[in-house]
Structures are given as structure tokens and as C-alpha cells.
Amino acid sequence: MGQPSREVLERNWRLVEDRLQAACRRSGRQRQEVTLVAVTKSVAAQVACLLTELGAFDLGENRPQQLWSKAAVLPAAVRWHLIGHLQRNKIERSLPLVHLIHSVDSVRLLEALEQEAARQKRELRVFLEVNASGEASKHGFRPEEMPTLVPTISTLTHVHVVGLMTMAALQEPEKCRPTFARLRQLRDCLRTQLEPPHIVEHLSMGMSNDFEVAVEEGATHVRLGSVLFEGLDCAHA
Numbered sequence: 745m746g747q748p749s750r751e752v753l754e755r756n757w758r759l760v761e762d763r764l765q766a767a768c769r770r771s772g773r774q775r776q777e778v779t780l781v782a783v784t785k786s787v788a789a790q791v792a793c794l795l796t797e798l799g800a801f802d803l804g805e806n807r808p809q810q811l812w813s814k815a816a817v818l819p820a821a822v823r824w825h826l827i828g829h830l831q832r833n834k835i836e837r838s839l840p841l842v843h844l845i846h847s848v849d850s851v852r853l854l855e856a857l858e859q860e861a862a863r864q865k866r867e868l869r870v871f872l873e874v875n876a877s878g879e880a881s882k883h884g885f886r887p888e889e890m891p892t893l894v895p896t897i898s899t900l901t902h903v904h905v906v907g908l909m910t911m912a913a914l915q916e917p918e919k920c921r922p923t924f925a926r927l928r929q930l931r932d933c934l935r936t937q938l939e940p941p942h943i944v945e946h947l948s949m950g951m952s953n954d955f956e957v958a959v960e961e962g963a964t965h966v967r968l969g970s971v972l973f974e975g976l977d978c979a980h981a
């Protein structure tokens with residue numbers, strides 16, 4: 745890993761940080777309200793490690809196995825965010841490693857997580873993934889089924905539902921705005937129907953293509969991959 749990689753990464757990181765700050769200013773928000781989750785799925789562990797040297801400790805992976813293997817070699821201070829589909833047979837091994845799961849996409853998974861979290865005597869914070877753009881290809885709950893989840897969520901004691909996540913369709917960023925606004929409205933609604941420890945306050949939305957619009961619409965977590973690793977020639981695992 746030569747010096748150029750580090751320099752490219754550092755420059756990308758600063759540019760993203762500037763864009764995040766500008767989006768916060770435009771929408772009257774504090775920069776600290778938004779967590780940048782660096783999505784390391786397309787880079788080797790060594791590159792992910794460079795991020796931690798820049799002070800980035802919120803890292804995201806969409807595949808549990810990739811998260812396991814990177815967690816084994818990266819500093820223990822990393823907060824791992826699982827942002828992709830989790831199969832139930834990967835719960836047991838993932839739970840001790842994850843800081844937050846953004847991508848809970850079924851009641852079955854929610855219940856399986858509760859059972860395993862109880863067995864491991866852990867508390868687990870999760871976001872529910874919502875298919876707010878309505879694309880057939882996407883995982884996640886349908887917006888109209890959110891109210892029906894309230895009774896199930898209310899029974900959970902180890903799993904705490906603290907936010908919603910969505911992926912917008914890949915298109916002109918401004919066209920993603922209604923998807924993000926919709927997720928915010930769903931959050932506002934669900935929040936009034938639940939009681940602690942289920943404080944539905946977070947919004948995980950915004951990727952490289954559309955994160956500024958997402959911040960303007962209230963994102964508390966943006967998940968950024970390609971914009972951070974642009975121009976790195978040795979990025980791939």
C-alpha cells in the first residue's frame with residue numbers, strides 16, 4: 745500500500761466532508777447530527793484500515809462474511825454497520841460484531857434477532873429497511889405495512905428499533921428527494937406509535953449518488969462507498 749492511496753483517500757474524505765458540511769448548512773442542521781458510514785465492501789481490508797487512520801471508525805459492509813473477515817483484522821474500535829441482507833443462519837456470528845444493523849427487512853428476521861440477542865444476553869440496535877422507492881427489486885418493508893409492525897416491535901426487549909433505512913432508485917439526485925421525504929414521514933409516524941426502548945429517531949439514507957439531498961431531507965446516517973474510493977487503483981479486494 746503506497747503513499748498515493750493514502751493521499752487519494754484523504755483528499756476524497758475531505759471533499760466528502762466539505763459536501764456534508766455544506767448540505768448541513770443549507771438545511772440548518774448540525775454536522776454532528778449526521779454519521780458518515782464508510783462502506784468498505786469494494787475495498788480490501790488494508791484500504792479500510794487506512795480509513796481508521798484518518799479517524800473514520802463507522803464502517804459498513806453489506807455481506808456478513810465480509811464484515812466478519814474485516815472485523816477480524818481491523819482495529820477493535822471500529823463500529824461495524826451491517827447494511828445488507830442478513831440470512832438467519834448468519835445471525836449468531838454477526839451479533840457480537842455489529843454496532844448497528846440497518847437492513848432488517850422481515851418480521852421473521854426481527855424475531856430471530858430477538859431470540860439470539862436474548863440467548864447472547866445482548867442489546868441490539870436495528871433500523872428497519874423500507875422499500876420507499878417502490879422498486880420491485882428492492883428488499884424491505886412496504887411503506888403501507890409499517891403500522892402493522894407496531895405490535896410485533898412492542899414485544900421486543902433485546903432488539904431495539906431505533907430508525908429506518910432506505911435505498912433510493914439510482915437516478916438524478918433531486919428525483920430521490922420524494923423517497924427520502926417519505927422515509928422521514930414514516931419515521932415521524934412510527935415514532936408516535938412506539939415506546940422506549942423503541943425510539944425511532946434515525947434515518948439511514950443517502951449513498952454516493954444522492955447523499956446531499958438525503959441530508960437535506962433529514963438523514964442521520966449516510967452510507968458512502970464509491971465517492972470515497974474514487975481514483976484508488978488498488979481498491980479491490
Ligand SMILES: *Cc1c(COP(=O)(O)O)cnc(C)c1O
Nearest residue numbers: 783806827951952967968969970
Ligand atoms: C454499496 C452500498 C452503499 C454505498 O453505495 P455507493 O453508491 O458506493 O456509495 C450504501 N448502502 C448499501 C445498502 C450498499 O449496499
